[in-house]
Amino acid sequence: MGSVKDYFSSLGTGITSLLKGMGVTGKEFLTPKVTESYPDDRKTIQYAAPRFRAKLVLKYDAEGHHKCIACGICQRNCPNGTISLTTKMVDLPDGKKKRKLDAYMYDLGSCTFCELCVTTCPQNALEFSNDFEQAVFTRSMLVEKLNYLPEPAEPAPAPKPAEAPKPAEAPKAPEAPAQSNVAEK
Ligand code: SF4
Numbered sequence: 106m107g108s109v110k111d112y113f114s115s116l117g118t119g120i121t122s123l124l125k126g127m128g129v130t131g132k133e134f135l136t137p138k139v140t141e142s143y144p145d146d147r148k149t150i151q152y153a154a155p156r157f158r159a160k161l162v163l164k165y166d167a168e169g170h171h172k173c174i175a176c177g178i179c180q181r182n183c184p185n186g187t188i189s190l191t192t193k194m195v196d197l198p199d200g201k202k203k204r205k206l207d208a209y210m211y212d213l214g215s216c217t218f219c220e221l222c223v224t225t226c227p228q229n230a231l232e233f234s235n236d237f238e239q240a241v242f243t244r245s246m247l248v249e250k251l252n253y254l255p256e257p258a259e260p261a262p263a264p265k266p267a268e269a270p271k272p273a274e275a276p277k278a279p280e281a282p283a284q285s286n287v288a289e290k
């Protein structure tokens with residue numbers, strides 16, 4: 106008799122469990138789908154969080170200018186030599202010379218993504234992109250020149266304001282004949 110009771114008890118437990126499982130399945134069946142069709146929809150879907158550090162980039166404005174002044178602070182602060190800068194002296198239109206960035210080389214293969222370079226840049230010229238698709242076939246392809254856009258020409262110096270014409274000098278009065286200090290004898 107006991108075995109019949111156990112049989113129906115376990116049958117009830119099984120049916121309850123089955124209904125619970127079907128409930129979960131039915132709920133997920135009606136939930137909106139979040140599956141991403143990577144890589145087919147890579148242009149439209151944000152895969153990584155905006156703050157994800159994928160690789161170092163120079164910030165460019167709409168005119169293609171970056172703010173790096175080639176001070177070298179990021180290179181000195183990088184703990185493992187990931188950044189290598191070369192600079193050049195250029196002649197400005199006003200005749201002066203200025204040191205400018207020649208090549209900003211970054212080796213993604215040795216970067217630890219500590220962001221020391223970004224946080225210590227006095228010009229706020231650097232940031233990390235969240236473009237995580239960085240797989241390449243050789244290590245040398247991980248070395249990138251970050252200032253890849255052509256340098257815009259230096260603006261011509263502002264013309265000096267025209268000098269106001271000097272007022273005409275008044276004609277000098279004829280000089281009086283010099284008086285002799287020696288009394289005439
Ligand atoms: S990125 Fe910033 S810290 Fe690095 S050289 Fe340029 S201005 Fe200096």
Ligand code: SF4
Nearest residue numbers: 183216217219220222
């Ligand atoms: S994130 Fe760190 S390791 Fe990478 S380039 Fe910047 S300072 Fe160097």
